Amino acid sequence: MIGRRAPEEPSGHITNAHSASETVGPTLANIVVTGCLYTLIAIGLTMVYGMLRVLHIVHAGVFAVGAAVGLLIFTTAPVGFWPSLLGAMLAAGVMGVAIYYVGYRWVLDAPRGTPLLVSIGLFITVQSLLEKEFLIGPHVEGFDAATGLPAFTLGGFAFTPIQTAIVVSTAVVCAAVWLLLNRSRLGLSWRALSEDMNMARSLGVPTERAVAINMFLGSAMAGLAGVLVAVYENAVSAHMGEVVAYKAFVVVVLGGLGSIWGAAVAAFILAAFEIGISTTFGGLFPRDAIGFAVLILILLFMPTGLFGKRLD
């Protein structure tokens, strides 16, 4: 039956129908914003994963460090939100490069579990350091920054200024990554490295530099996401990466490991399912479990994700 109409509402339920439409707008806006945040976190991870094929858990640590540095700059220097954001991205990027040179560089040709463990070790270290009083400390700190962007309403979607900043940043990042990948020499060498690192190296692609730049940019995006989440939730904590550590992977895997557009689409699908199900059914089941149930179901039908190639 095509174009089936919803059954007529009995007249007695007008108030319910009204209140339902009142919540649809915020719910959709929430899906958009959450999808954007998932995209931002996952794009950086996809870049790193696509090239190094490392289960890069410490990406979540970089995310938390980004938030911490952003807050540090924001509270100590009178520069405002955007320069703090930039500083956080820079610090996160440098941290990413350091992770490569101290950790991954030595274990890339080792068995698959080895870089994963290096990553886990670094993540534990970063989180434990952030717990120290001279960094974030054990408590949650506030990060109430004004972005200077306007709030706006678009066809039932009402966005607060920080939500605007999230949506705009995601659009800018996606466009920049697309340009970089498809319209630059760097993008070309990345694609070559992602296909086959040894082959690319023997063809004269400057491996080290390309990997370092990739780590820098991917990690800077984690830092960007960290600051945006921190301001959005008005909360910075040493353990804010804990959920990101696995949630970002769900997005990357769902999108088909290494596919940047796949990750973006997967981010919105995941956000829609999670929020849709918990809005409709309430807290019957924890949100993470819902997300993973969706992931497993999709993987059963599409074992290499939504847009994945076979990896062998």
Place this chain on the structure above:
Amino acid sequence: MNRKFHRRTVIAGFGLAAMSALVLAGPAQAEDAIKIGFFSPQTGFASADGTAALHGAQLAVQFLNEDGGVMGKKLALVNYDDSSKPDQAANVAQKMTQGDKVVAGVSGSYSFLTRPAAAIFQRARVPLMTAYAVHPQITATGKYVFRTGVPSQVEGAAAAWTVGKLMGVKKAALITMDNDAGAALADGFKKTAGDFGVEVVTEEKYSLKDKDLRPILNRIKGMNVDVIYANGFYAQAARLVNQRQELGITTPVLGMEGFDSPKFFELSKPGAAEGVMITTALDRGSANPVVQRFLKEYKAQFGLSADMVAASSFDAVAVLAEAIKRANSTDPDAIVMALHGIKKMEAVTTGPFHGFTKGGDVIKPVVVQQAKGNDWVHHAVIDNPEIMNLH
């Protein structure tokens, strides 16, 4: 390749050597003091509560020693971190009871960590005072296990009373964290709601990891309730009121002692916390000199205003020391007897204290406070026996 292999060795070797250099020097132990064991999660995801609890307990020991100690001796806190791992809680419980031979223990930990440790304290016949782990079954471990925090069934009932009698409204929506503390509070609320003319319209659960409470709030928005009864710690509490404000929901919020932290206001956006009511045990405006000394010294030493967790741990140490004083003995059975003998007192604790039930749970009034201008303001005291004695 060989050179690279060599450099890898150098990097790893350097790292490992630096670490072994750090692995030196141990802590010194005070001798001939009355040892009180203490454990809480000071590293890991619960380190905020674990650290606050430790600071509260340390302050109690400091005060007691400044005031002349116990039985002519100093008190010493033997502190361990359980890192939110039950096996570590069990290990340190063995260490405290068998190795350090502590006179009594204090748990500044959550229920899933306290319960395994409590079993060990009970078997070793060493009294354990639980600060804020609210699982109903903790004190049921045995006669050596006590609790100074208000039991959840009491606090939940006090909340239901607050909704029905104090606020005088009917329809409540519950937002419950999906751990034992949340479940126990919600159960306490639901069990007594009918008696106070309150109807529970819905109960929405959330996970502590979940930053986004908007789906739940959106559901509640469409239900026309009079009040939201929510539980959680300060970070979740601030998140809740912020997102409530963002979604334009004006339904009043009643929270619980987990909200009772200065951090709640720090993390709330301007105006979002205003008017929120909570049930708690700490009365910041109290004329009791202990309360004022505790709040002032805590802020001075740790640079942060005390929260409910810190106050509970402070009380746990203070009550134990009081029992040791009254028993004039460090014998475990004498301490247990003295604990049961304590009736009304507020000379050493951060709130009025009406003694313990047979099961070892505290009997004390619940305070209702309201957020006004980024501070908690005294609103009411619930000390009617039918609520206080619900155990």
Place this chain on the structure above:
Amino acid sequence: MDAYLISVLTFIGIWIILAMSLNLLVGYAGQVSIGHAAFFGIGAYTVAVATVNLGLGFPLDILLAALVSGALGGVLGLPALRVRHDFLVLATIGINFIVVAVFQYTPALGGAYGIVGIPPVTIGGIEFLGLYMLLLVYAFVLAILALKALLLRTWFGVRLIAVREDEDAAAAIGISVASTKIWAFVLSCAGAGIAGALYARQLGSVFPENFGFVESVTVLTMVVLGGAGTLVGPIIGAIILGGLPEYLRFIQDWRYVIYGLMLTFLMIFERDGLMGPESRLRAWLGRGWRTLAADRGSGKP
């Protein structure tokens, strides 16, 4: 013996069983899982229900735990037939989250309250606490180690390794890849169930929080650090990672900083794990052992 040391060693014994069971899946069958804590939890919850609600005693409760964990492992391992590599890793993480959610939201399993009051193992009127429990746990360690060594010498062991090395080639020589994988899941999860059973008995209570993602990561770390696919590797890994947090207690709240750094640098130093095939530590120990053996040989008249 010091009660604290007994407690630490007992838990290390439990981690050894857990790591050995995961090693069968990761090291021998080549199916990487970061969801093993789920089956550890299923074993623990089975014992909790069996003892507290059904009144079963030792060894029936542990047997039941192994059966339930193994059976559920076989069922939840089914995605592994279709999903490979890092996709499988994520699917196992997902299974972990879903299983913990079931613990947390099922009233019959105590929900958020968990299950408390699990009695210690009692045999012939003797309560197995402290030293007795330690011996019982290590009896299980030895039994499982022996079983595993035997299993790897059978045709099944050959099938496992063939699947790990190359699934397509294994299928080409007539090995049923599907049944090999499922049996690897069943046996591995049954082992985790036994570890969980002992854990529940030792702690006396189970809570959903005990079996999360972090625990799964820790077990996998034990296996890989020690050396996946070796008999002694997981044992070494479990001893190091189980003992380190306790050993480092004297540096108080710095211990997890050091723990993380040591893990990182040990893995850079020994990329196959401490006992892996190319391990320098193993070569060094082997040299020492050969020297020792040679001395003993030459000492004889």
